[in-house]
Amino acid sequence: MARMKLEDLRRKREELKARSKETNYIKVGMSTCGLAAGAQETYDIFKEEIERLGLDIKLKKCGCLGMCFAEPLVEVALEGLPTVIYGKVDVATAHRIVDEHICSKRIVNDHVYELHIKE
Amino acid sequence: MLKPFEKIVFIKDTNAVKADLTRHYAGIFSKYVRPLIEDRKVFVVQAADLGIYGEGLVIKIWPNNIYYANVKEEDIAEIVERSIVGDEVVDRLAFSPDAKQVRVVLRNCGVIDPEEIDEYLARDGYAAVEKVLSSMSPEDVIEELKKSGLRGRGGGGFPTWMKWNFARNVQSDQKYIICNADEGDPGAYMDRSVLEGDPHSVIEGMIVGGYAIGASKGYFYIRAEYPLAIERVQRAIDQAYEYGLLGEDILGSGFSFDLEIRLGAGAFVCGEETALIASIEGKRGTPRPRPPYPSIKGLWGKPTVINNVETLANVPVILSRGGDWFSTIGTETSKGTKVFALTGKVRNSGLIEVPMGTTLREIVMKVGGGVVGGKKIKAVQTGGPSGGVIPENLLDTPVDYENLRRLGSIMGSGGMIVMNEEDCMVDIAKFYLKFCVDESCGKCAPCRIGGYQLLGLLEKITMGEGEEEDLEKISLICQAMQKASLCGLGQTAPNPVISTMRYFREEYEEHVKEKMCRSGKCKRLIRYEIIQEKCVRCGMCYINCPVEAITGSKAKGFVIQQDKCVKCGKCYEVCKFGAILIGSKEPVEHRI
Numbered sequence: 001m002a003r004m005k006l007e008d009l010r011r012k013r014e015e016l017k018a019r020s021k022e023t024n025y026i027k028v029g030m031s032t033c034g035l036a037a038g039a040q041e042t043y044d045i046f047k048e049e050i051e052r053l054g055l056d057i058k059l060k061k062c063g064c065l066g067m068c069f070a071e072p073l074v075e076v077a078l079e080g081l082p083t084v085i086y087g088k089v090d091v092a093t094a095h096r097i098v099d100e101h102i103c104s105k106r107i108v109n110d111h112v113y114e115l116h117i118k119e
Numbered sequence: 120m121l122k123p124f125e126k127i128v129f130i131k132d133t134n135a136v137k138a139d140l141t142r143h144y145a146g147i148f149s150k151y152v153r154p155l156i157e158d159r160k161v162f163v164v165q166a167a168d169l170g171i172y173g174e175g176l177v178i179k180i181w182p183n184n185i186y187y188a189n190v191k192e193e194d195i196a197e198i199v200e201r202s203i204v205g206d207e208v209v210d211r212l213a214f215s216p217d218a219k220q221v222r223v224v225l226r227n228c229g230v231i232d233p234e235e236i237d238e239y240l241a242r243d244g245y246a247a248v249e250k251v252l253s254s255m256s257p258e259d260v261i262e263e264l265k266k267s268g269l270r271g272r273g274g275g276g277f278p279t280w281m282k283w284n285f286a287r288n289v290q291s292d293q294k295y296i297i298c299n300a301d302e303g304d305p306g307a308y309m310d311r312s313v314l315e316g317d318p319h320s321v322i323e324g325m326i327v328g329g330y331a332i333g334a335s336k337g338y339f340y341i342r343a344e345y346p347l348a349i350e351r352v353q354r355a356i357d358q359a360y361e362y363g364l365l366g367e368d369i370l371g372s373g374f375s376f377d378l379e380i381r382l383g384a385g386a387f388v389c390g391e392e393t394a395l396i397a398s399i400e401g402k403r404g405t406p407r408p409r410p411p412y413p414s415i416k417g418l419w420g421k422p423t424v425i426n427n428v429e430t431l432a433n434v435p436v437i438l439s440r441g442g443d444w445f446s447t448i449g450t451e452t453s454k455g456t457k458v459f460a461l462t463g464k465v466r467n468s469g470l471i472e473v474p475m476g477t478t479l480r481e482i483v484m485k486v487g488g489g490v491v492g493g494k495k496i497k498a499v500q501t502g503g504p505s506g507g508v509i510p511e512n513l514l515d516t517p518v519d520y521e522n523l524r525r526l527g528s529i530m531g532s533g534g535m536i537v538m539n540e541e542d543c544m545v546d547i548a549k550f551y552l553k554f555c556v557d558e559s560c561g562k563c564a565p566c567r568i569g570g571y572q573l574l575g576l577l578e579k580i581t582m583g584e585g586e587e588e589d590l591e592k593i594s595l596i597c598q599a600m601q602k603a604s605l606c607g608l609g610q611t612a613p614n615p616v617i618s619t620m621r622y623f624r625e626e627y628e629e630h631v632k633e634k635m636c637r638s639g640k641c642k643r644l645i646r647y648e649i650i651q652e653k654c655v656r657c658g659m660c661y662i663n664c665p666v667e668a669i670t671g672s673k674a675k676g677f678v679i680q681q682d683k684c685v686k687c688g689k690c691y692e693v694c695k696f697g698a699i700l701i702g703s704k705e706p707v708e709h710r711i
């Protein structure tokens with residue numbers, strides 16, 4: 001990418017905005033708090049499972065979602081289901097998310113955490 | 120392809136402190152809707168936390184996003200009939216979750232991938248740089264900040280526009296802007312989270328700051344203990360260079376700005392601005408007297424603005440959305456939001472952002488979900504080692520710079536530690552003071568000697584050797600340190616001592632006069648005893664004592680051998696019958 005001028009930046013931002021409406025993704029909180037709680041292992045499980053099962057879902061990383069008491073935190077968005085934040089997602093829970101949420105479209109028990117934020 | 124459920128019901132017992140009845144209620148609910156579940160019409164989920172506390176059984180129904188609170192078992196049939204089978208709301212049970220958090224600084228944290236500049240751009244990233252460089256003069260930028268009312272988030276709360284304006288008005292061939300990411304308060308990690316979760320927002324704040332004051336060079340001063348933050352900031356800087364957002368002639372505007380990282384070795388005092396400057400210059404990180412202030416004479420003698428990470432992360436939003444918008448959030452004197460690292464005896468510890476003016480009680484109870492184990496809250500500590508404690512009866516105070524100062528604490532950088540009955544206030548004061556004594560650079564005597572002497576007195580008191588004159592001596596040394604220390608470290612190090620003495624004097628007196636610590640924290644002042652009348656001789660304490668200090672048998676009963684006891688409190692913890700007593704150092708009367 002070459003150095004941009006003002007107009008380039010504007011154009012690029014608009015393009016990116018149009019593209020950024022992703023509907024299917026798994027997002028893992030990978031800041032220090034998440035990593036200390038095992039977010040890397042969790043991430044790796046999702047990566048392996050997505051490849052193994054050939055799932056059409058994007059795997060992403062993000063920073064701290066704030067609920068450090070429930071790390072590792074994972075946000076899952078899938079068409080037809082509410083976007084949920086799962087907490088305390090260890091390796092076993094990551095497998096359950098793939099099997100139950102992604103494959104069977106059933107939200108996993110005991111791991112949903114909700115955060116109320118005003119914009 | 121599997122058909123998704125039409126409705127999803129989230130269930131949570133929000134009164135759960137010890138016994139959680141979520142599963143029980145979910146079972147009842149499921150019974151009512153079994154045929155619907157089989158038809159994939161509805162699915163019932165036991166949630167872990169709906170962000171609502173103390174409202175009994177809470178039920179959320181998706182996709183209508185109906186919330187019901189304080190639901191009783193007998194209400195379930197009606198909810199199923201009207202809101203699951205039908206699409207109505209049962210008004211009498213309807214509840215709207217009260218969102219206490221507002222995200223300005225953390226707007227992108229946990230949302231975007233911090234390693235991808237494109238994700239930042241897609242969230243209106245670098246729109247402030249674009250706006251400033253294309254349509255605003257440096258004076259306009261400072262004016263906008265003035266309107267916003269933004270004050271420094273590094274602790275002092277100095278108006279940001281004023282600092283920028285001082286530096287702007289000094290004539291100099293070279294000026295600098297520095298981002299203070301030294302974050303040394305124990306328990307605080309707001310700045311780390313911002314740098315790790317949204318590094319571009321801070322870079323953008325620095326570019327705008329550089330433009331406003333006329334600096335062509337900026338530094339991030341980040342402690343080396345933050346390797347991931349360093350890595351992500353470096354990556355973000357590289358990406359910004361590649362896109363033409365840093366370096367020569369940014370976006371073709373003619374403005375040039377370079378940015379570099381400098382690592383700190385983790386000394387607390389290097390967060391102090393003059394020590395920080397010395398450290399960047401390659402000198403020993405010790406403070407120097409001010410004035411001259413860095414905005415007049417800073418790094419290498421040039422005008423330098425030093426701002427905290429969170430202060431800078433606010434800047435792009437202020438310029439994009441306007442100072443007027445920003446100033447609608449917060450209180451009269453303190454605008455915007457504040458990020459806190461909420462920790463200690465709170466159920467949900469984590470990173471939170473609330474508008475200034477939110478009360479401490481709302482923060483602990485509504486955002487933090489209350490105190491762990493349902494215990495009584497004793498105090499909230501803010502401002503880290505430079506701050507103080509705010510007792511339970513003052514928790515309804517709205518958080519802003521002035522209120523916290525009036526109560527003998529400070530806003531600080533945003534550490535907030537919740538304390539309950541198990542915390543000893545003398546011990547807390549000793550902990551923070553010990554931190555400052557360890558971190559004192561030793562340059563000035565009031566801090567070096569005063570801190571050491573003060574700590575000695577607190578240690579004496581917690582060891583059960585305190586005398587009444589000690590309390591008087593403590594006050595005197597505190598005053599001397601506050602008045603005579605060279606920098607903020609020594610000036611504020613006595614704050615935790617002063618504020619615990621102010622609100623919890625009776626605990627100090629108990630330690631000194633009665634040689635007792637009510638919380639059981641000061642090991643030398645307590646003694647564990649078995650209350651024989653309550654003891655059922657189950658032997659749990661006997662089995663669990665790590666030093667075999669409990670002797671006896673199930674037939675004869677058990678006794679704690681005081682000479683062997685290490686006061687670990689294990690027996691107290693495992694006794695289910697409340698038969699272990701924490702008493703003062705002197706033997707308890709009612710023994711057999």
Ligand SMILES: Cc1cc2nc3c(=O)[nH]c(=O)nc-3n(C[C@H](O)[C@H](O)[C@H](O)COP(=O)(O)O)c2cc1C
Binds near residue numbers: 300389392430607
């Ligand atoms: C002992 C000591 C430690 C400090 N540590 C920090 C720190 O870690 N981060 C920070 O931003 N400010 C820290 N400060 C405050 C800075 O000196 C300075 O006021 C601040 O960075 C200014 O930024 P602001 O105006 O954006 O708040 C510390 C001050 C003292 C006295």
